[in-house]
Amino acid sequence: MKEPSVLAQLIQSYARARKLNRGKQLHAHLISLGGVPSTFVANHLINMYAKCGDIHHAAALFDGMTQRNLVSWSAMISGFSQNGQALEALRTFSLMCGAGVRPTEFAFSSAIQASASFGSLAYGRQMHCSSVKLGFDDELFVGSNLAEMYAGCGSLIEARLVFEEMPWKDEVSWTTMIDGYAKNGNFEDALRAFKEMIDAGRITIDQHALCSALNACAGLKAYRFGQSLHSSVVKLGLESETFIVNALTDMYAKAGDMDSASSVAKKVGSDWNVVSCSSLIDGYVEMNQFVEALRTYVDCRRQGTEPNEFTFSSMVKACANQAVLEQGTQFHAQVIKTSFDMDPYVSSSLVDMYGKCGILKCSIQLFGEIQHASDAAWNSMVGALAHHGRGKEAVEAFHRMVAGGCKPNHISFVNLLMACSHSGLVESGLEYFHSMHKTYGVEPAEEHYSCVIDMLARAGRLEEVKDFIGRMPFEPNAYGWCSLLGACRTHGDVELGEFAAEKLMKLEPGNTGIHVLLSTMYASMGHWEDVKAARKLMRDSRVKKLPGFSWVDVDNKAHVFGADDPSHPQIKEIHEKLDELSVKLSQAGYVPVTASVASNLEEGSRGRSLHHHSERIAVAFALISTPPTKPIIVKKNLRICIDCHSAIKLISQIESREIIVRDNARFHHFADGMCSCGDYW
Numbered sequence: 001m002k003e004p005s006v007l008a009q010l011i012q013s014y015a016r017a018r019k020l021n022r023g024k025q026l027h028a029h030l031i032s033l034g035g036v037p038s039t040f041v042a043n044h045l046i047n048m049y050a051k052c053g054d055i056h057h058a059a060a061l062f063d064g065m066t067q068r069n070l071v072s073w074s075a076m077i078s079g080f081s082q083n084g085q086a087l088e089a090l091r092t093f094s095l096m097c098g099a100g101v102r103p104t105e106f107a108f109s110s111a112i113q114a115s116a117s118f119g120s121l122a123y124g125r126q127m128h129c130s131s132v133k134l135g136f137d138d139e140l141f142v143g144s145n146l147a148e149m150y151a152g153c154g155s156l157i158e159a160r161l162v163f164e165e166m167p168w169k170d171e172v173s174w175t176t177m178i179d180g181y182a183k184n185g186n187f188e189d190a191l192r193a194f195k196e197m198i199d200a201g202r203i204t205i206d207q208h209a210l211c212s213a214l215n216a217c218a219g220l221k222a223y224r225f226g227q228s229l230h231s232s233v234v235k236l237g238l239e240s241e242t243f244i245v246n247a248l249t250d251m252y253a254k255a256g257d258m259d260s261a262s263s264v265a266k267k268v269g270s271d272w273n274v275v276s277c278s279s280l281i282d283g284y285v286e287m288n289q290f291v292e293a294l295r296t297y298v299d300c301r302r303q304g305t306e307p308n309e310f311t312f313s314s315m316v317k318a319c320a321n322q323a324v325l326e327q328g329t330q331f332h333a334q335v336i337k338t339s340f341d342m343d344p345y346v347s348s349s350l351v352d353m354y355g356k357c358g359i360l361k362c363s364i365q366l367f368g369e370i371q372h373a374s375d376a377a378w379n380s381m382v383g384a385l386a387h388h389g390r391g392k393e394a395v396e397a398f399h400r401m402v403a404g405g406c407k408p409n410h411i412s413f414v415n416l417l418m419a420c421s422h423s424g425l426v427e428s429g430l431e432y433f434h435s436m437h438k439t440y441g442v443e444p445a446e447e448h449y450s451c452v453i454d455m456l457a458r459a460g461r462l463e464e465v466k467d468f469i470g471r472m473p474f475e476p477n478a479y480g481w482c483s484l485l486g487a488c489r490t491h492g493d494v495e496l497g498e499f500a501a502e503k504l505m506k507l508e509p510g511n512t513g514i515h516v517l518l519s520t521m522y523a524s525m526g527h528w529e530d531v532k533a534a535r536k537l538m539r540d541s542r543v544k545k546l547p548g549f550s551w552v553d554v555d556n557k558a559h560v561f562g563a564d565d566p567s568h569p570q571i572k573e574i575h576e577k578l579d580e581l582s583v584k585l586s587q588a589g590y591v592p593v594t595a596s597v598a599s600n601l602e603e604g605s606r607g608r609s610l611h612h613h614s615e616r617i618a619v620a621f622a623l624i625s626t627p628p629t630k631p632i633i634v635k636k637n638l639r640i641c642i643d644c645h646s647a648i649k650l651i652s653q654i655e656s657r658e659i660i661v662r663d664n665a666r667f668h669h670f671a672d673g674m675c676s677c678g679d680y681w
Helices: 004-017 020-032 039-051 055-063 070-082 086-098 105-118 121-133 140-152 156-165 171-183 187-200 207-220 223-235 242-254 258-266 274-286 290-302 309-322 325-337 344-356 360-369 375-387 391-403 410-423 426-440 446-458 462-471 478-491 494-507 512-524 528-540 571-587 603-611 614-625 642-654
Strands: 549-554 557-562 632-636 659-662 667-671
Touching: 004 020, 004 039, 020 039, 020 055, 039 055, 039 070, 055 070, 070 086, 070 105, 086 105, 105 121, 105 140, 121 140, 140 156, 140 171, 156 171, 171 187, 171 207, 187 207, 207 223, 207 242, 223 242, 242 258, 242 274, 258 274, 274 290, 274 309, 290 309, 309 325, 309 344, 325 344, 344 360, 344 375, 360 375, 375 391, 375 410, 391 410, 410 426, 410 446, 426 446, 446 462, 446 478, 462 478, 478 494, 478 512, 494 512, 512 528, 549 614, 557 614, 571 614, 571 642, 614 632, 614 642, 642 659, 642 667
Parallel strands: 632 659
Antiparallel strands: 549 557, 549 632, 659 667
């Protein structure tokens, strides 16, 4: 048998090269010769198994040792910690202390790392106390790991205190603080710590510190600082390092500079990885560039890069934003095929996607299949119910969410208040708004105040809206003023509507919808001189009305229609269907709502103008192009008008078809002459 020192060197070489099978063969050979010759060799075998990821054999060898020393215990604790078995690492550390073995700083470091992985702040504090008692708190490894543990458990104040008390600091300890701040969302503190590290001098800036700083820049969208870090990366020759490429891609993508993000990601050629691809895709999705996101996904697959849960989550989100159901269902199939359907990010994105594509029953079904719904999944479900006007069900879902132990966040309350607004649940909505900070610790933001304005305004409680705005801690945003202006049009309050329009014009001078809402408000009141004045103001200001258009997906193609648009190849058949519907509507008692149509048209011409609105053209096309049993889903870029709403209700009854219309605010489900909104929208 070889000398123990020779055996140890051989085992170390297997550990470094991750040659597990060779290590096992040597272990088997030693057993055949009578067993492992010494504790010294056994310790090296434990370390080799742990480094190669075979913690089961490492533990079996450790448990079978008749004699253990400090190195044996330390190797086992480190092995458990490195292989993600934090609880076993902490249990082994306790057993070592119980056996009267005094731990070294390295054993302490491994146990502290395990506390961080396990997320046990209480145990981490005990480790901190023990390290002080044993005099290890001045050790660099122990101090860095304590700071990392506190930061990992979200206790940044204690992390900073430990860091400040360290007698000297290296790049690892500085990076620990920078990364801790960044991962806890304290991006400004992360960049401040990075600058302090630079100012401290004599510290080597490595890729880990740069990655953490770049992640903070991504979170802050600190584009200029990120560019300066990119310059440092180039100077240090780190631009080909995978971690750096991923961090730079994410930073540029979150800042909206997709050209730079794409350039950085693709510079590495065949090494293009799933992390940088996912960052690129997510960046395109956030910039509403669906085609580019899809192209990047296809390029990713062609290069052999397999998508992960974040890739699928972003692509499903893109389909949701564009309401492209066909592509969304294809991604759903790929998600199932790759077994990502139970991932919390992906499952919540799927719930959201089907809701935004109009298939609420699929959202409900998918949500019901989630075993342990995350906060994101609950928010997606409440949001889907809200957008479909199912206010009472959204409120019930919110209560189930809270009862299940999920803490609502600001998104939860935006969805909940929107649900109350769209369903006329004003009193309930006000109660939830006032309970946000008091009961749930969520500070109301601009969007929550805007939801309350919308909720009160829709209900016609305009005096309460004025009082609420007067008590707000800040001015309403554009959405709030726009909601109020729309309500003034509906409820005929010209004076308040003009006030809201004035405020809105200051916030968004290029918003064409302001002039249109003013004009239609005047028209609905019969103030035709004011209508002319509003339209003259539009002409003088060179403001062009945003054209209304609707689209419907048939045979994997989006067919887009504008009002009186003659460009579609089947326009003759569409007009024939519209004429047929016009006759049937008249027979069913339909009377056009012409009050808001231009005053310079004759009454008959006004009716014909409404007859050719884009949503009605899209419905007519879908009726002649899809099977009679298939629901029709129409998307519209503007709010559906009152007349089209009345007409489509009757069309759903005449044609015995379910018709779903998604306008710029919500979904309308038309069936059997009724709408899911109950004529409240």
